[in-house]
Amino acid sequence: AQKITQTQPGMFVQEKEAVTLDCTYDTSDPSYGLFWYKQPSSGEMIFLIYQGSYDQQNATEGRYSLNFQKARKSANLVISASQLGDSAMYFCAMREGSYTGTASKLTFGTGTRLQVTL
Amino acid sequence: DSGVTQTPKHLITATGQRVTLRCSPRSGDLSVYWYQQSLDQGLQFLIQYYNGEERAKGNILERFSAQQFPDLHSELNLSSLELGDSALYFCASSAGTGESSYNEQFFGPGTRLTVL
Numbered sequence: 477a478q479k480i481t482q483t484q485p486g487m488f489v490q491e492k493e494a495v496t497l498d499c500t501y502d503t504s505d506p507s508y509g510l511f512w513y514k515q516p517s518s519g520e521m522i523f524l525i526y527q528g529s530y531d532q533q534n535a536t537e538g539r540y541s542l543n544f545q546k547a548r549k550s551a552n553l554v555i556s557a558s559q560l561g562d563s564a565m566y567f568c569a570m571r572e573g574s575y576t577g578t579a580s581k582l583t584f585g586t587g588t589r590l591q592v593t594l
Numbered sequence: 595d596s597g598v599t600q601t602p603k604h605l606i607t608a609t610g611q612r613v614t615l616r617c618s619p620r621s622g623d624l625s626v627y628w629y630q631q632s633l634d635q636g637l638q639f640l641i642q643y644y645n646g647e648e649r650a651k652g653n654i655l656e657r658f659s660a661q662q663f664p665d666l667h668s669e670l671n672l673s674s675l676e677l678g679d680s681a682l683y684f685c686a687s688s689a690g691t692g693e694s695s696y697n698e699q700f701f702g703p704g705t706r707l708t709v710l
Contacts, residue, residue, distance in 0.1 A: 582639065
């Protein structure tokens with residue numbers, strides 16, 4: 477079974493509008509972390525936001541927020557006030573294992589390509 | 595700039611050859627991870643080293659090997675290369691020391707390998 481599922485291969489959004497990128501995950505580990513990364517056409521992976529499984533509040537980082545619904549096992553990324561520079565691939569990832577201590581591997585979804593239009 | 599460096603940026607080689615990809619983690623980071631991004635397999639974890647020791651292994655082929663040196667830089671060796679090994683290879687690093695609410699992985703710019 478897929479551990480991370482991103483069902484939207486591509487999305488379009490108008491500049492200045494908000495957009496939600498979907499991510500669902502599957503794990504039986506009570507301690508896990510969820511990450512979103514942005515990959516522009518240049519290829520680098522840029523960390524955007526993190527949500528821990530025990531965090532009570534949804535994570536926010538500037539224009540990025542994570543809509544974490546634990547019971548539904550979803551961790552959607554919300555980008556507010558989209559900009560042309562937001563056009564990129566967006567990957568949802570999960571880290572299972574101990575919540576503290578040494579980091580462990582990330583499992584990535586297949587990504588969503590976001591195109592911001594004028 | 596994540597602080598993680600990878601060399602070379604691009605590598606073009608022939609089938610059957612052997613190449614070495616190099617990664618320098620962020621200053622102070624003890625964990626190094628290698629990931630492969632290909633069109634058909636997506637982003638896959640290959641292997642993790644922590645302070646010189648292998649920590650976790652993913653979908654890494656037997657033709658591939660890695661190591662982390664005392665200065666914490668890491669090398670990924672790919673041998674008997676096949677066309678299907680063409681991919682973007684990322685190195686990431688994280689602190690991985692002590693207690694932390696999370697350990698963000700910082701990715702390098704990647705090495706694009708083309709096998710002809």
